[in-house]
Amino acid sequence: DAGVIQSPRHEVTEMGQEVTLRCKPISGHDYLFWYRQTMMRGLELLIYFNNNVPIDDSGMPEDRFSAKMPNASFSTLKIQPSEPRDSAVYFCASSPGRGASLSKQFFGPGTRLTVL
Amino acid sequence: RKEVEQDPGPFNVPEGATVAFNCTYSNSASQSFFWYRQDCRKEPKLLMSVYSSGNEDGRFTAQLNRASQYISLLIRDSKLSDSATYLCVVLYGNKLVFGAGTILRVKS
Numbered sequence: 524d525a526g527v528i529q530s531p532r533h534e535v536t537e538m539g540q541e542v543t544l545r546c547k548p549i550s551g552h553d554y555l556f557w558y559r560q561t562m563m564r565g566l567e568l569l570i571y572f573n574n575n576v577p578i579d580d581s582g583m584p585e586d587r588f589s590a591k592m593p594n595a596s597f598s599t600l601k602i603q604p605s606e607p608r609d610s611a612v613y614f615c616a617s618s619p620g621r622g623a624s625l626s627k628q629f630f631g632p633g634t635r636l637t638v639l
Numbered sequence: 640r641k642e643v644e645q646d647p648g649p650f651n652v653p654e655g656a657t658v659a660f661n662c663t664y665s666n667s668a669s670q671s672f673f674w675y676r677q678d679c680r681k682e683p684k685l686l687m688s689v690y691s692s693g694n695e696d697g698r699f700t701a702q703l704n705r706a707s708q709y710i711s712l713l714i715r716d717s718k719l720s721d722s723a724t725y726l727c728v729v730l731y732g733n734k735l736v737f738g739a740g741t742i743l744r745v746k747s
Contacts, residue, residue, distance in 0.1 A: 554733075556735075565737060565738070565739040565740065566683065566726070566737040567737075568734055568735065568736075571733070571734070573733075578733065579733070579734065614682055614683075626671050626673055626685075626688070626728075626730050626735060627685055628685070628735060630682035630683050630684070631682060632681070632682055633682055
């Protein structure tokens with residue numbers, strides 16, 4: 524079975540450029556999460572969706588970040604304009620939800636973003 | 640104060656050793672508790688849930704003390720393949736909050 528798919532796996536861009544990260548969750552999973560991981564701050568939740576609807580975006584660092592989920596099989600995280608401090612690994616995760624099973628989150632391989 | 644705190648390590652142990660990691664959490668309303676494992680440059684993966692009565696999965700034993708807001712993970716008979724970062728994770732509402740992780744290095 525395919526797990527969570529993320530693309531690209533690596534992205535190097537210059538400050539000021541727009542960056543779009545993509546995620547395909549596991550089929551049938553109702554929840555989708557975007558995380559950011561850095562050495563300094565560890566793994567942080569940015570935003571999550573339930574049935575394609577954004578539920579909590581309190582972790583989104585600032586207006587330069589936006590996320591969408593146009594359908595159950597696709598989500599994007601966009602940074603515009605990008606800054607060097609956005610350099611991190613961005614993980615997408617999905618979960619079947621429904622109570623305690625929400626804790627069983629399946630992570631994608633991550634996108635390693637470097638902003639020069 | 641961080642919501643979930645762990646000793647970052649690294650813990651360097653020989654094969655066959657027993658090693659224990661601890662974790663504390665600040666929100667007494669937290670509902671569920673877990674240990675995730677993350678290999679170098681890979682994604683986190685669920686290792687095991689942690690139950691109040693304590694639970695075991697092979698060489699791994701997890702304990703929870705709600706009164707002290709303390710979680711532990713014990714690994715017996717360490718293998719080289721156990722080398723990884725172990726993340727203590729707490730569920731608040733619908734959100735998982737991750738500790739920074741404890742690095743384990745098992746050496747032959």
